[in-house]
Amino acid sequence: xxxxxxxxxxxxxxxxxxxxxxxxxxxxxxxxxxxxxxxxxxxxxxxxxxxxxxxxxxxxxxxxxxxxxxxxxxxxxxxxxxxxxxxxxxxxxxxxxxxxxxxxxxxxxxxxxxxxxxxxxxxxxxxxxxxxxxxxxxxxxxxxxxxxxxxxxxxxxxxxxxxxxxxxxxxxxxxxxxxxxxxxxxxxxxxxxxxxxxxxxxxxxxxxxxxxxxxxxxxxxxxxxxxxxxxxxxxxxxxxxxxxxxxxxxxxxxxxxxxxxxxxxxxxxxxxxxxxxxxxxxxxxxxxxxxxxxxxxxxxxxxxxxxxxx
Amino acid sequence: xxxxxxxxxxxxxxxxxxxxxxxxxxxxxxxxxxxxxxxxxxxxxxxxxxxxxxxxxxxxxxxxxxxxxxxxxxxxxxxxxxxxxxxxxxxxxxxxxxxxxxxxxxxxxxxxxxxxxxxxxxxxxxxxxxxxxxxxxxxxxxxxxxxxxxxxxxxxxxxxxxxxxxxxxxxxxxxxxxxxxxxxxxxxxxxxxxxxxxxxxxxxxxxxxxxxxxxxxxxxxxxxxxxxxxxxxxxxxxxxxxxxxxxxxx
Numbered sequence: 001x002x003x004x005x006x007x008x009x010x011x012x013x014x015x016x017x018x019x020x021x022x023x024x025x026x027x028x029x030x031x032x033x034x035x036x037x038x039x040x041x042x043x044x045x046x047x048x049x050x051x052x053x054x055x056x057x058x059x060x061x062x063x064x065x066x067x068x069x070x071x072x073x074x075x076x077x078x079x080x081x082x083x084x085x086x087x088x089x090x091x092x093x094x095x096x097x098x099x100x101x102x103x104x105x106x107x108x109x110x111x112x113x114x115x116x117x118x119x120x121x122x123x124x125x126x127x128x129x130x131x132x133x134x135x136x137x138x139x140x141x142x143x144x145x146x147x148x149x150x151x152x153x154x155x156x157x158x159x160x161x162x163x164x165x166x167x168x169x170x171x172x173x174x175x176x177x178x179x180x181x182x183x184x185x186x187x188x189x190x191x192x193x194x195x196x197x198x199x200x201x202x203x204x205x206x207x208x209x210x211x212x213x214x215x216x217x218x219x220x221x222x223x224x225x226x227x228x229x230x231x232x233x234x235x236x237x238x239x240x241x242x243x244x245x246x247x248x249x250x251x252x253x254x255x256x257x258x259x260x261x262x263x264x265x266x267x268x269x270x271x272x273x274x275x276x277x278x279x280x281x282x283x284x285x286x287x288x289x290x291x292x293x294x295x296x297x298x299x300x301x302x303x304x305x306x307x308x309x310x
Numbered sequence: 311x312x313x314x315x316x317x318x319x320x321x322x323x324x325x326x327x328x329x330x331x332x333x334x335x336x337x338x339x340x341x342x343x344x345x346x347x348x349x350x351x352x353x354x355x356x357x358x359x360x361x362x363x364x365x366x367x368x369x370x371x372x373x374x375x376x377x378x379x380x381x382x383x384x385x386x387x388x389x390x391x392x393x394x395x396x397x398x399x400x401x402x403x404x405x406x407x408x409x410x411x412x413x414x415x416x417x418x419x420x421x422x423x424x425x426x427x428x429x430x431x432x433x434x435x436x437x438x439x440x441x442x443x444x445x446x447x448x449x450x451x452x453x454x455x456x457x458x459x460x461x462x463x464x465x466x467x468x469x470x471x472x473x474x475x476x477x478x479x480x481x482x483x484x485x486x487x488x489x490x491x492x493x494x495x496x497x498x499x500x501x502x503x504x505x506x507x508x509x510x511x512x513x514x515x516x517x518x519x520x521x522x523x524x525x526x527x528x529x530x531x532x533x534x535x536x537x538x539x540x541x542x543x544x545x546x547x548x549x550x551x552x553x554x555x556x557x558x559x560x
Contacts, residue, residue: 064466064473066438066448091468094427095450095484098438102406107524110433128530129430130323133333135530140523175447175481179463180474196557219557231488238488244432245345245487253557263323274555275537276548291538292551304545309558 003031005082007073009063011042013088015155018051020115020148021086022156027117030084035076035167037061037069043164050159054080054167061169065176066092070099072172077104077143079167084122089147097147107139110147113248122146131244131267149248151192184239189222191240196221197251199242199269202228203258203279203298209235211302212257218309221251226259242268258298261286311420311479313364315353315386316409316440317346319377320430331531340377345425345485347384347492352455352485353423354385354493360457363387365416369408371395375508383495383503390416390509392516401525402431406439411516413444415509421462424484426451434484441482448482449475453489 004024006017014034021032034051036043043055054076061072073085073096085100087093094110101108114125121138124146128135139146191197198216200209200223213223223236227245230238242249243265254272259265261277261284269275270289277290278301287293294301322341327334350366357364366386368374371393378389392412400408413422422444424437434450441448453472454465457479466473467486495503513520542548552558 064475066450067441070442091426091451094434095438095448098402098406098433098435099442099448101403101435102439102442107401107403108433108435109525110435123528127432129321129326129333130432132323132326132328133331133530133532136528137525138528140526175478176449177476178473179476181471182474183471184469219552253552253555270533274557276542276552288539289535289537292540292542292548294542294548301545301548305548308545308549 002081002083003033004084004086005033005035005073005077005080006086007035007037008088008090009037009039009092010088010090011039011045012155013090013093013150014042014046015049016150016153017086017088017148018046018049018156019153023115023153024084024117024122028120033080033082035073037063037072047162047164048158049156050162051156053162053164055164056167056169058169058172060174061172062174062176062178063092064178065174066095066099068172068174069096070103072169073100074103075169076167083143085145087145087147089149093147097145101145104143105141106143106145107141108145108147109137109139111149112146113149113152115146127244127267130264132263151250189239191222191224191242192247192249194222194249195252197224197242197249197254197269197272199224199226199254199256199259200229200298201226201257201259201265204302205299206233206235208299208302211306215255215302215306215309219253221253224249226265244268256286256290257302259286260284261289311360311362312416312418313353313356313362314413314416314419314422315350315364315366315381316422316424316436317350317366317368317378317381318343318405318428319368319370319374320428323429328532331534333530333532340373342377342380343425343429345427345429345487348487348489349423349425349485350381350384350386351490351492352452355490356421356455356457357385362420365390367391367409367412369400369405369412370397375510379500379503380495382506383500384493385499386506388507388509390511392511392513394513397513401523402433402435402439403521403524406436406443407518407521408513408516409436410440410443411518412511413440415511419480421455421457421479422446422482424482426484426486437482437484444482446480446482447477448484449477450484452483452485455483455485
């Protein structure tokens, strides 16, 4: 029987894929193999969690070249008899999903946030219509490429029985040259990891952003924002954006201030355990999506809340 | 050299209503995807820097001919379209097959630009799929594009790093929504857009068989809203609620 092949260039995401792969394997009887390209540490990490790892060491395979990585995956699928490929739905992974799917004539779904097996088919849930709806879809082609959104599955835990084998590849040419790589150092904060988020939107004035940040720190969390605050006003960096074109977060608590609640935003925060919304417009949709809804000026609430939490 | 920009007609999502958890499309007008407008702007900037011709390509129902005027008004020189009222609800693999076949009708291509994802589905697959069909190199998540003769230097912006890549032309590039600020067409430009050349094809004019669907949709519903929706009147009350939930003084 054919199997499942997992691949992500990111170590942590690869461990999440391992969990998802095992979930599918349990209900389908498929076997799970992991492919690792030019990353010995990732291979060892996956093996430590019990994975059957096939490691390729070939510097000619350029991770920056989607076409090259897709070719490598296609070869690995053939060698390991895989029919389902699980990828991470980060920027590289989504791009790879499309290229690989076309190469192997497969249907593909990206940004998948949930999986279940029904009647031998893998059903995937993902946001549709810009996040207004959640679609449950399945791939009907013989081969399938599924890209999973980060944090949709826990990273795999320790398990025995893992091993690392070398896999040889035919040469994979590349049409792309890497001139320079710069890591986005400095203030890279992972708002997806924060347990508490204070999220500011256009109803918050510039002078009060610092107050919101202070409240976030007091509550042990981070400040985040809607898209216009980062891209138009540039009051906060873009890695703080919550929403469809930013990050999808699942904090324990989200305090959402001065945001009307368009779906492009709410898709990034609706999985929070508890939502507080503050808006001076009683018709703001965000208030309906809240556990605690307050019709008030966001700036005044920030000032008072900061004093009260002192 | 031709600059090709691919754009998708989508329902104006701001106007889609949800009734009984079902999306309602009645009377919702069509528009172009938001990030597609960034792709067009990126193409226009290359056109202005190099003096090349910009062709916008799209596939869809007959309405596309009207929807695409916005791109012609913004500065595209001409449009290549595949129009067919049977071309509704295309999935990524089908759009890619049609677009690739359409693009093959264009000579002397330098660069093909897509948005990183459509406004409605956001799967981000069509650009890489078209690149595969046309056997071209592809760079995604572009935050900067510079053409230098027969190559392009592209900054690919990942979650944690920026890569400066060099690729031989022709190539496919997909751009991020923050690569630029799309221009807004003037009234004069909008009036002139209707007169710009359009090459319109039917599916039969293309040398392909459109692939069947590879995805089936089992359900598509708005998420259930099970929030408590408790009205809070004052900050003191809010603090009390946060305390009760265990978020204050942990």
